[in-house]
Amino acid sequence: MSLLQSSKRLVPWKLPASRRCLIIATLQVAFLLAYLALHLFFLSRSSLQRPPPLSSWEVVSARVSSICPGVHLSTENSPRFVQRNLSLPHNQLSNRLRRRNAMPPRNFDLFPNLPVDHQVIVLYVHNRPAYLKLAVEGLSKVVGISEALLIISHDGFFPEMNAVVEKIRFCQVKQIFAPFSPHIFSHAFPGVSPGDCIKKDDESCKGDPDQYGNYRAPHIISLKHHWWWMMNTVWDGLPETRNYHDHILFIEEDHFLFPNALLNMRTLSALKACACPACYMANLAPADVNFKGERMEILVADKIGNMGYAFNRTIWRKIHMYAEQFCNFDDYNWDITMWVVVYPEWGSATYSLRGPRQSAQHFGKCGLHQGKREGEPPCFDEGGQLPPVEEEDKVYNINTSWVVRHSSVKGYDRGFKGWGGWSDTRDRNLCLDFASMYHMGETI
Numbered sequence: 001m002s003l004l005q006s007s008k009r010l011v012p013w014k015l016p017a018s019r020r021c022l023i024i025a026t027l028q029v030a031f032l033l034a035y036l037a038l039h040l041f042f043l044s045r046s047s048l049q050r051p052p053p054l055s056s057w058e059v060v061s062a063r064v065s066s067i068c069p070g071v072h073l074s075t076e077n078s079p080r081f082v083q084r085n086l087s088l089p090h091n092q093l094s095n096r097l098r099r100r101n102a103m104p105p106r107n108f109d110l111f112p113n114l115p116v117d118h119q120v121i122v123l124y125v126h127n128r129p130a131y132l133k134l135a136v137e138g139l140s141k142v143v144g145i146s147e148a149l150l151i152i153s154h155d156g157f158f159p160e161m162n163a164v165v166e167k168i169r170f171c172q173v174k175q176i177f178a179p180f181s182p183h184i185f186s187h188a189f190p191g192v193s194p195g196d197c198i199k200k201d202d203e204s205c206k207g208d209p210d211q212y213g214n215y216r217a218p219h220i221i222s223l224k225h226h227w228w229w230m231m232n233t234v235w236d237g238l239p240e241t242r243n244y245h246d247h248i249l250f251i252e253e254d255h256f257l258f259p260n261a262l263l264n265m266r267t268l269s270a271l272k273a274c275a276c277p278a279c280y281m282a283n284l285a286p287a288d289v290n291f292k293g294e295r296m297e298i299l300v301a302d303k304i305g306n307m308g309y310a311f312n313r314t315i316w317r318k319i320h321m322y323a324e325q326f327c328n329f330d331d332y333n334w335d336i337t338m339w340v341v342v343y344p345e346w347g348s349a350t351y352s353l354r355g356p357r358q359s360a361q362h363f364g365k366c367g368l369h370q371g372k373r374e375g376e377p378p379c380f381d382e383g384g385q386l387p388p389v390e391e392e393d394k395v396y397n398i399n400t401s402w403v404v405r406h407s408s409v410k411g412y413d414r415g416f417k418g419w420g421g422w423s424d425t426r427d428r429n430l431c432l433d434f435a436s437m438y439h440m441g442e443t444i
């Protein structure tokens with residue numbers, strides 16, 4: 001009876017107004033909490049969305065043995081890195097970008113399932129939106145692009161560049177921003193910090209002169225920093241590619257891919273294991289960017305180029321092993337640094353396998369740094385026109401039984417002393433930090 005009475009007392013409309021308010025408020029808070037908990041649950045689930053399936057070593061081996069029967073792939077070496085006291089720079093924007101880098105790929109809803117042997121393309125960009133638009137237009141017509149993962153790595157944060165990326169709907173897109181780029185730090189290292197030496201012969205200022213007496217110029221050296229950060233991040237930092245073994249294809253914002261790029265890349269990268277043992281990479285274009293190819297029935301072992309190049313994890317390990325050489329060489333160009341102090345370490349002849357007809361082409365006339373002399377106005381170019389695409393550029397056009405002709409490797413080589421610009425101890429240390437950070441628990 002007393003129970004009934006007490007339960008009667010709980011009937012809300014018989015309660016005094018103040019108690020009623022209290023109960024309603026409690027219910028509201030409880031409802032809100034439940035809603036928040038559910039929301040957080042789904043949010044964490046969506047941000048922990050499965051990264052795409054990875055091309056395992058077995059999958060790569062199977063493809064190589066279908067093209068190169070009898071060839072056994074060497075497994076990768078374990079990473080070699082130097083334990084360091086990291087001194088990675090931070091500010092509000094860089095912290096925000098790091099959180100953004102952890103977001104799942106765009107267009108996951110449109111392309112939820114990538115095949116296990118999907119291809120990965122890395123497009124690294126700075127701030128040339130007109131060029132990026134054209135590069136993206138080319139990518140949209142590449143055969144097989146909907147089954148690829150496109151990673152876009154930004155040097156700096158530029159809304160106009162984002163706008164181009166946000167419009168992409170033809171494949172999964174993982175967007176990453178170099179959080180330690182000089183473009184992110186306006187008044188501190190890696191940007192220009194107060195007290196930095198600027199001109200030759202400046203005194204009582206911060207900085208180490210290069211072999212020509214010049215001090216660091218952040219906007220010029222940012223490309224080498226970005227390239228190295230991006231390589232370390234893609235191979236050793238990103239959950240989407242950290243265990244990917246196959247070839248990753250690298251292009252820049254002024255590189256146009258022909259529709260047959262991925263078809264050819266797939267064959268070249270597997271074929272090099274038997275057709276060209278001295279080929280460490282595969283290339284979609286000749287190393288000489290002004291040459292369109294022999295257009296004969298041959299394959300070419302060419303100098304390793306800096307456009308449309310692809311290599312696998314074994315080769316990444318071989319690059320990473322020479323981090324000290326890469327970071328301590330006094331040249332602000334990543335490609336010249338590789339030609340002079342990294343590739344020669346691998347053997348007397350290091351080649352890249354390519355077809356007789358290019359599947360990638362450089363367009364646009366403004367280099368990022370080349371040709372920008374002091375006092376000259378910055379190069380301006382709306383991007384011009386896309387290269388003409390012929391019928392033959394739309395189909396697979398490699399024949400695996402063609403002979404491999406070795407071209408003579410010319411240009412920068414061991415012994416060149418470098419163009420300078422890369423002697424500041426802070427730059428060298430940041431570069432070495434990039435090589436170690438993901439092996440010391442740092443996350444993307």
Ligand SMILES: *[C@@H]1O[C@H](CO)[C@@H](O)[C@H](O)[C@H]1NC(C)=O
Binds near residue numbers: 313
């Ligand atoms: C990667 O490529 C190199 C050079 O062609 C080759 O020696 C190595 O076996 C390949 N590794 C894998 C895992 O495919």
Ligand SMILES: *[C@@H]1O[C@H](CO)[C@@H](O)[C@H](O)[C@H]1NC(C)=O
Binds near residue numbers: 083084085
């Ligand atoms: C890192 O810093 C600690 C404390 O400052 C120092 O004892 C140690 O020697 C440093 N290690 C390296 C590899 O520089």
Ligand SMILES: *[C@@H]1O[C@H](CO)[C@@H](O)[C@H](O)[C@H]1NC(C)=O
Binds near residue numbers: 399400401402
């Ligand atoms: C590839 O080349 C070989 C030898 O030149 C030729 O017999 C074969 O028909 C070619 N294959 C294709 C698909 O063109």
